Amino acid sequence: MMMDRFFRLGKPFLHAMDAETAHTLTLAALKSGWLPLESSADDPSLKLTLWGRQFTNPVGLAAGFDKNAEVVSPMLKLGFGFVEAGTVTPKAQGGNPKPRVFRHPDSQAVINRMGFPNTGADVFKKNMETFLDVKPRPAGIVGINIGMNKTQTDPAKDYCYLIRALGAYADYFTVNISSPNTPGLRNLQNRENLLPLLAQIMAERKKSCGSEAPPPILVKLSPDIEESQRETIADALVESGIDGIVLTNTTLARPDHLPYPFREQPGGLSGAPLTETATETLKSFYRLTRGKIPLIGVGGISSGADAYSRIRAGASLVQLYSALVFQGPALVKRIKDDLIKSLARDGFTSLSQAIGADHSASLPLAKKVSHGG
Numbered sequence: 001m002m003m004d005r006f007f008r009l010g011k012p013f014l015h016a017m018d019a020e021t022a023h024t025l026t027l028a029a030l031k032s033g034w035l036p037l038e039s040s041a042d043d044p045s046l047k048l049t050l051w052g053r054q055f056t057n058p059v060g061l062a063a064g065f066d067k068n069a070e071v072v073s074p075m076l077k078l079g080f081g082f083v084e085a086g087t088v089t090p091k092a093q094g095g096n097p098k099p100r101v102f103r104h105p106d107s108q109a110v111i112n113r114m115g116f117p118n119t120g121a122d123v124f125k126k127n128m129e130t131f132l133d134v135k136p137r138p139a140g141i142v143g144i145n146i147g148m149n150k151t152q153t154d155p156a157k158d159y160c161y162l163i164r165a166l167g168a169y170a171d172y173f174t175v176n177i178s179s180p181n182t183p184g185l186r187n188l189q190n191r192e193n194l195l196p197l198l199a200q201i202m203a204e205r206k207k208s209c210g211s212e213a214p215p216p217i218l219v220k221l222s223p224d225i226e227e228s229q230r231e232t233i234a235d236a237l238v239e240s241g242i243d244g245i246v247l248t249n250t251t252l253a254r255p256d257h258l259p260y261p262f263r264e265q266p267g268g269l270s271g272a273p274l275t276e277t278a279t280e281t282l283k284s285f286y287r288l289t290r291g292k293i294p295l296i297g298v299g300g301i302s303s304g305a306d307a308y309s310r311i312r313a314g315a316s317l318v319q320l321y322s323a324l325v326f327q328g329p330a331l332v333k334r335i336k337d338d339l340i341k342s343l344a345r346d347g348f349t350s351l352s353q354a355i356g357a358d359h360s361a362s363l364p365l366a367k368k369v370s371h372g373g
């Protein structure tokens with residue numbers, strides 16, 4: 001793959017720089033149009049219909065890479081089945097002081113404390129319009145991850161504003177209430193805050209997006225939710241009528257093997273050290289929701305084996321970000337090729353048969369999510 005050669009040539013330079021500067025340069029290169037982006041058609045066994053949307057493959061770009069929806073098209077062309085742009089907030093904001101992103105290649109880990117820097121909903125909307133204006137539009141689903149401004153004291157106002165402003169552009173919305181870098185945000189995960197917030201969001205969607213094919217509403221959760229709280233939260237999510245859960249965001253935990261001084265950076269940890277907790281959290285929410293709500297698995301996915309085991313654990317779709325930093329764009333095709341092999345090896349003719357396969361013996365009464373294709 002041509003693009004992989006570019007990555008291997010550029011990686012020593014990019015990784016010698018501050019992580020955020022390297023990311024800004026990567027975005028500029030992707031936007032420039034001179035990178036050779038190509039991907040072959042996806043194998044039919046990777047197809048999935050979810051929320052009435054056709055995914056040609058289940059591998060998505062996680063939120064945070066393309067905060068302002070500037071590189072949706074190139075990322076879809078790289079072979080992602082879907083891109084989650086954002087987190088976007090109503091007003092532009094600068095985020096926390098730099099430096100605020102740190103990588104540790106030996107641990108395949110990233111710590112970030114960005115605090116939702118983004119250019120705001122108006123610019124986001126223009127970027128989405130530009131993306132949609134270019135025909136033919138590359139195949140793929142585009143989700144919009146929404147968050148509140150740091151200065152907002154009534155969170156529902158910001159989330160509802162974004163649903164109104166961006167509803168026409170979203171194949172789905174992810175309500176981000178799990179970033180560790182916006183003070184108080186994660187308190188929205190508590191049942192007493194969660195239920196009223198989601199009720200207002202669902203009402204706003206009904207009002208401003210119509211009832212024909214309104215964008216599904218997903219909620220993104222933290223891997224740091226106490227085990228004792230999970231059931232209450234899962235019940236609240238089912239009760240609220242939301243359409244999906246994204247598990248997980250970054251963690252404040254620091255596994256023992258993570259070296260000093262990297263581990264002492266404040267912020268959310270992602271990449272390989274998150275794999276186990278993110279998988280365990282997803283498994284637990286699949287069980288608690290009895291497989292009734294589609295889940296997107298994210299956190300430390302860096303290979304086809306990781307993606308496949310997340311799907312067997314209950315994910316209908318997967319996403320990644322950190323592994324892309326270390327392995328480059330060829331990773332997307334590698335994961336898809338390995339998924340095809342894993343499905344065939346285990347006798348599945350389509351992806352939907354593998355979703356939650358690890359649970360089937362233990363969830364005899366569960367009415368599983370229905371997937372087409």
Ligand SMILES: Cc1cc2nc3c(=O)[nH]c(=O)nc-3n(C[C@H](O)[C@H](O)[C@H](O)COP(=O)(O)O)c2cc1C
Pocket residue numbers: 062063064065067086087101110112114116145176179220248249250269270271272274298299300301319320321322323
């Ligand atoms: C630099 C950076 C910025 C991120 N920004 C966001 C964000 O704006 N919104 C969000 O929901 N998640 C954000 N995330 C979290 C990722 O979407 C993902 O949930 C997390 O990194 C775990 O996946 P990974 O291990 O594949 O990176 C960010 C992650 C990183 C590394």
